[in-house]
Amino acid sequence: xxxxxxxxxxxxxxxxxxxxxxxxxxxxxxxxxxxxxxxxxxxxxxxxxxxxxxxxxxxxxxxxxxxxxxxxxxxxxxxxxxxxxxxxxxxxxxxxxxxxxxxxxxxxxxxxxxxxxxxxxxxxxxxxxxxxxxxxxxxxxxxxxxxxxxxxxxxxxxxxxxxxxxxxxxxxxxxxxxxxxxxxxxxxxxxxxxxxxxxxxxxxxxxxxxxxxxxxxxxxxxxxxxxxxxxxxxxxxxxxxxxxxxxxxxxxxxxxxxxxxxxxxxxxxxxxxxxxxxxxxxxxxxxxxxxxxxxxxxxxxxxxxxxxxxxxxxxxxxxxxxxxxxxxxxxxxxxxxxxxxxxxxxxxxxxxxxxxxxxxxxxxxxxxxxxxxxxxxxxxxxxxxxxxxxxxxxxxxxxxxxxxxxxxxxxxxxxxxxxxxxxxxxxxxxxxxxxxxxxxxxxxxxxxxxxxxxxxxxxxxxxxxxxxxxxxxxxxxxxxxxxxxxxxxxxxxxxxxxxxxxxxxxxxxxxxxxxxxxxxxxxxxxxxxxxxxxxxxxxxxxxxxxxxxxxxxxxxxxxxxxxxxxxxxxxxxxxxxxxxxxxxxxxxxxxxxxxxxx
Ligand SMILES: Nc1ncnc2c1ncn2[C@@H]1O[C@H](COP(=O)(O)OP(=O)(O)OP(=O)(O)O)[C@@H](O)[C@H]1O
Numbered sequence: 233x234x235x236x237x238x239x240x241x242x243x244x245x246x247x248x249x250x251x252x253x254x255x256x257x258x259x260x261x262x263x264x265x266x267x268x269x270x271x272x273x274x275x276x277x278x279x280x281x282x283x284x285x286x287x288x289x290x291x292x293x294x295x296x297x298x299x300x301x302x303x304x305x306x307x308x309x310x311x312x313x314x315x316x317x318x319x320x321x322x323x324x325x326x327x328x329x330x331x332x333x334x335x336x337x338x339x340x341x342x343x344x345x346x347x348x349x350x351x352x353x354x355x356x357x358x359x360x361x362x363x364x365x366x367x368x369x370x371x372x373x374x375x376x377x378x379x380x381x382x383x384x385x386x387x388x389x390x391x392x393x394x395x396x397x398x399x400x401x402x403x404x405x406x407x408x409x410x411x412x413x414x415x416x417x418x419x420x421x422x423x424x425x426x427x428x429x430x431x432x433x434x435x436x437x438x439x440x441x442x443x444x445x446x447x448x449x450x451x452x453x454x455x456x457x458x459x460x461x462x463x464x465x466x467x468x469x470x471x472x473x474x475x476x477x478x479x480x481x482x483x484x485x486x487x488x489x490x491x492x493x494x495x496x497x498x499x500x501x502x503x504x505x506x507x508x509x510x511x512x513x514x515x516x517x518x519x520x521x522x523x524x525x526x527x528x529x530x531x532x533x534x535x536x537x538x539x540x541x542x543x544x545x546x547x548x549x550x551x552x553x554x555x556x557x558x559x560x561x562x563x564x565x566x567x568x569x570x571x572x573x574x575x576x577x578x579x580x581x582x583x584x585x586x587x588x589x590x591x592x593x594x595x596x597x598x599x600x601x602x603x604x605x606x607x608x609x610x611x612x613x614x615x616x617x618x619x620x621x622x623x624x625x626x627x628x629x630x631x632x633x634x635x636x637x638x639x640x641x642x643x644x645x646x647x648x649x650x651x652x653x654x655x656x657x658x659x660x661x662x663x664x665x666x667x668x669x670x671x672x673x674x675x676x677x678x679x680x681x682x683x684x685x686x687x688x689x690x691x692x693x694x695x696x697x698x699x700x701x702x703x704x705x706x707x708x709x710x711x712x713x714x715x716x717x718x719x720x721x722x723x724x725x726x727x728x729x730x731x732x733x734x735x736x737x738x739x740x741x742x743x744x745x746x747x748x749x750x751x752x753x754x755x756x757x758x759x760x761x762x763x764x765x766x767x768x769x770x771x772x773x774x775x776x777x778x779x780x781x782x783x784x785x786x787x788x789x790x791x792x793x794x795x796x797x798x799x800x801x802x803x804x805x806x807x808x809x810x811x812x813x814x815x816x817x818x819x820x821x822x823x824x825x826x827x828x829x830x
Contacts, residue, residue, distance in 0.1 A: 249555040257554045258547075261339055262378040265331045272328035273383040279321025280391050280535075282313050287528040288398075289313075294521055328383060332375040339371040343557065349565040352632040353591070358563065361444030366560045369439050370553040373432070377550025381543040388539030395529050395536065402526045403518050409508050410501040410530060414537070417497040421541060424486045425548055431483035433552035438476035440556070445469045453715070487545055494537045502530055567652050577643070579608035579770040580658060580739040582629060584795075586638035589621075589628060598624050600793040601638065611766035611783060613775040615814055616790035622774040623664065625790075626742045629772075630661055642740065660733025664744035664774070667729030668717025673702065674709040676717070676728055680736040688735060695764045696731035697757035698724070722746055723754030730761050734769075741765050743773040745780060755779055778819040787811070 249257070262269065289310050296303055347363055399407045449456050449465045456465055509523045518526075583606065589599040598621045606612045614622040627633050628640050631647050640647045647655055660680070668676055677692070678684050689709070693699045701724060705711040717725045726746050733741055743762060759779045765771050766785075775781045782801050789797040789804065789811050797808040804811040 247555070247559060249551070249558055253558070254551045254554060257558050258374075258377060258550055261335055261374055261554070262382065264338065265335060265378065268327060268331040268334075269379055269382055272324045272331060272379070273386055275320050275324025275327060276383050276387050277324075277390065279317045279324060280387055282317030282320070284391065284394060284532070285313060286310065287525060287532060290528060291521055291525045294524065324383075325380075328380045332379040335374055335378045336371050339374055339557065340367055343367050343371065343560060346561055346563070346565055351564045351566055352627070354563045354565075356591075359440075359444040359447070361442075361447030362440035363560055364447065365436075365440040365443040366556050368443075370436055370556045373436070373549055373553035374557075376546040377554075381546035381550075384539035384546075385543035388536040388543060390536075392533065392536035392540065395532055399526060399529050402522050402529070403509075403512070405512065405517075406505050406509055406526050409504045410533075413501040413504055414497045414533075417493050417500070421490050421493050424490050425544055428483050428486045428490070428545055429548035429552050431479045431486065432549045433555065435476050435479035435483060436552060436556055438472050438479060441472040442469055442476065445472060450715070454718075483549075490541050490545055491538065494534060494541055497537065498530060498534050501533075502527065505530060577658075577739055579610075579768070580643050581608045581641075582606045582740065582770065582772065583641040583644070584625070584628075584638065585641065587628065587635045587640060588637035589624060589633065589635050591633065597636070598793055599628075599635075602790075602793065602795055604788050604795050604798060606770060606772065606786070608770055609766075610785035611762065611771040611773060613773050613781045613784035613787045614790060615775055615781060615787055615811065615819075616796075617810075617814075617818075620790040621793045622790055623744055626661065626744060626772070626774065629740075629742060630659060631655060657736070658739045660736050660738030660741045660769075662726065662729040662733050662741070662743045664746055668713055668720060668725045670713070670715045670717075672707075672710050672712055673705070673728065676713060677709070677732050677735055680732055684735050692731040692734045695734055696727040696761045698727050698731055721754065723758055726758060727761055730758075730765065734765055738769055741769050741771045743771060745774055745776045759783060776819065778815065781815070781819065789814075 289306060293303055293306055293310075296306065344367055347367065396407065396411075399410065445465065445468050449469075456462060505523075505527060509518070509526065512518050513520055513523050584602045584604050587599050587602040588597055589602075590597045602621070602625065614625060616622055624633075628635055629642065629647065631640075631650075631652060634648065642650065642655065642658070669679065674689070677689055681688075690699075693702055702708050711719075713719050713728075717728065720728065723746075730741075730743065733743075743765075745758075755777065756779075759777075762771060762773060762780060763783055766783075773780055773784070775784070775787075781787055784801070786798060787801060787804055788795055789808055791810055797804060797811060799807060801815070805815055806812070
């Protein structure tokens with residue numbers, strides 16, 4: 233397995249695809265366009281055939297010159313043939329290029345459709361940047377192999393055979409000499425071909441690594457800057473770029489060698505034919521016109537041979553790209569249709585029954601038998617030390633992951649029995665980190681409910697205590713919030729995410745509270761927003777602030793992957809030592825909004 237290793241992050245690599253599967257995968261990409269390719273091939277063939285007639289006409293021309301006859305008519309005919317042939321060939325080339333673009337479009341569309349439906353654990357296993365490069369970069373390498381190179385291979389071999397046949401008619405002996413030289417040099421080219429595929433694959437893997445490092449750096453841009461890591465990150469990207477360059481140059485070297493050997497084969501044949509043909513003319517075995525005709529055909533062989541060589545080269549390049557595309561297509565996806573589904577019913581009930589869970593088989597268990605029951609409506613807070621498994625509870629309810637053992641129930645029904653779209657439509661989810669996407673405030677709000685009315689937007693803005701902010705912003709709802717909402721404060725980002733989740737009118741709201749400190753104004757606003765939401769839906773909140781837990785109807789205390797107590801704040805403060813300690817030392821308290829005098 234070829235591997236391009238980054239200094240940081242996991243290696244970017246793709247398994248080797250067996251030759252038969254490579255064929256099949258490439259054929260899948262070609263199949264829908266076979267008629268367009270056939271049309272392009274037909275035009276190209278007509279163009280090539282019109283060219284093939286020219287040496288014949290030239291022979292007649294030479295003979296006529298010897299006989300002192302007019303050649304004007306013949307020249308005109310030749311000119312018309314050239315113009316017509318070129319016109320038809322260029323239409324053929326347009327049809328093929330257009331089809332090639334369509335092949336890329338369809339490949340990208342398929343890949344994008346799958347990538348956004350990948351299961352969460354699959355994405356965590358891979359590097360998003362590398363996956364992106366498969367959509368943007370590898371698909372473009374399918375262009376030629378599925379269109380023009382098939383035509384090149386077909387027209388090339390047909391023209392090659394036709395030319396050889398004509399040469400055989402002219403002089404079989406000279407043809408024997410020609411083929412001998414060509415076969416000799418062809419053997420050497422065959423040796424070079426697999427090296428092109430390997431170099432291309434390594435080059436594409438390095439391109440994937442570039443995207444992966446860039447994606448990582450832009451994903452934590454401020455941290456990169458604050459850590460003074462720009463130069464180090466840049467050097468990682470640069471070494472990946474150099475790797476891509478090195479393999480690209482290696483591929484170019486082999487391609488150049490393969491390409492130039494065609495010229496070499498013909499030149500060597502030319503010299504051999506010149507020597508032996510000259511002797512045959514001297515001995516009277518063939519005429520001078522025959523030798524000239526033969527030599528012209530010999531040069532005419534350059535094109536079809538080059539076409540065949542480039543078709544095989546393109547196949548090598550395409551097979552490297554298709555291996556990476558197939559690899560991405562094999563990642564597990566969720567069932568289709570996770571778009572917005574109609575939501576009916578009141579606040580949802582949630583229950584965990586003896587849930588055990590680990591993220592991967594080689595990792596320790598995170599949940600060791602989690603049990604709790606939450607009735608419809610009101611607010612339930614999940615508290616516990618860091619790493620207790622609180623956020624994991626949400627991941628299991630949303631079915632980003634599936635429980636290893638036990639059952640996760642929503643409305644008494646196992647989440648595995650829910651149609652995924654219906655389950656997710658019933659839930660509003662507010663992530664702890666990066667809950668806001670690049671775009672405008674409005675785009676962020678309607679992200680989970682594209683059909684929301686202006687009235688509904690206004691309502692949730694009030695509920696999330698964002699109405700004041702929107703009024704202050706110069707562009708109001710159309711304000712651009714920056715990459716990951718970087719132009720908003722932490723508290724505002726959380727409230728935008730709450731508003732977005734509420735706009736979906738969820739039956740269950742999952743809120744993973746930000747762990748960062750908020751000022752008193754933001755803290756109060758957040759608390760009000762959550763309390764407001766709990767009035768009409770079931771709210772589960774992973775709580776880090778005292779103001780949230782004191783508001784909760786019930787608190788679930790988690791520790792080391794188990795539920796250790798359930799109760800209200802008043803009950804737990806005295807009844808559960810861990811909770812008492814958390815309440816005294818761990819929960820975040822609002823900072824004063826008023827700047828203190830030094
Ligand atoms: N995607 C993941 N893959 C592998 N391990 C994970 C993943 N997410 C979380 N973990 C591990 O699972 C354990 C529980 O994580 P979880 O996020 O549920 O804890 P938490 O109680 O929410 O913590 P915090 O209060 O710090 O957010 C942690 O030890 C964490 O390292």
